[in-house]
Amino acid sequence: MKNGGRREAMGGFVEATLEFPTVLFSILLLIVIVYWVLVLAGTTDIEDADGFGDFLGGLGLGGAPVAVVGSVLIALAWFASLVGGVLFSGLALAAVTLVIALALAWLCTRLLMVPLRKIFRAGPEASRNDFVGALCVIRTGRVSASFGQAEVTAADGSSAIVQVRQAGEDPLRSGSQALIYDYDVDGEFFWVTPVAPHS
Incomplete structure (x- = not known):
């Protein structure tokens, strides 16, 4: 019974990650995870994309490597959309969830940039x-x-x-x-x- 309940809960979680709008961030989060696995394996380096860096800077998210900022932003947006998708259902509410998830992810990432900027500004x-x-x-x-x-x-x-x-x-x-x-x-x-x- 317990195993059946766990399987049902896991199935519900997977289903939630594949529903709109969470599925958009699920794909991006998967890319982020693969990227960081490659970084940890030493097969790729943390590189900055100047154009995207300028875009993030314009949003108040500059001061740290683009890979770090983008990863935090995507992870927070995924979590916010997952929670919103579980709490609300329907296409209209899904669109609202998408907007709210992006706004919350931006706000939380901006707050996290305060300590992150100090970390990445080594070498005064x-x-x-x-x-x-x-x-x-x-x-x-x-x-x-x-x-x-x-x-x-x-x-x-x-x-x-x-x-x-x-x-x-x-x-x-x-x-x-x-x-x-x-x-x-x-x-x-x-x-x-x-x-x-x-x-």
Whole structure:
């Protein structure tokens, strides 16, 4: 009796994973599982697709490898659609479940990106040096040889507030643009110079 109940429950689970909209995410989840098995086996590497990375960054999901973000997003969408499919039935409600599952997956993935970004931003010195040559926006009322902050955008679309200093006395005010031209390792700040506005 117990075995029969288990088989019935397993059959119901499999059936639920093959119903719309869960079946869409079931296929994607299967691809994700195969991908990570290949990564663990060492037959493939974690690679980023620039175009898809830009798309995820536009959704607020940047800052971690595309494979990781995509896997989390698909797994959460699959789980949300599975629960929604069990609770609701009917084609109209299935379409609503699809939308809700995608929205919940996006929201939860975005929240998970906060700790994930810290994990994947290892090597602070390298990331700081990457800012040299970039434009930044001043966020303090002034910038001097001993004070100033600016916002700089990284290549992955994320932004950071950094300490900046200037050697001269140019009127760098909040909202003005400046060019980062050097990094002071001892002081842990960037040297900046004003960017002349285009006429």
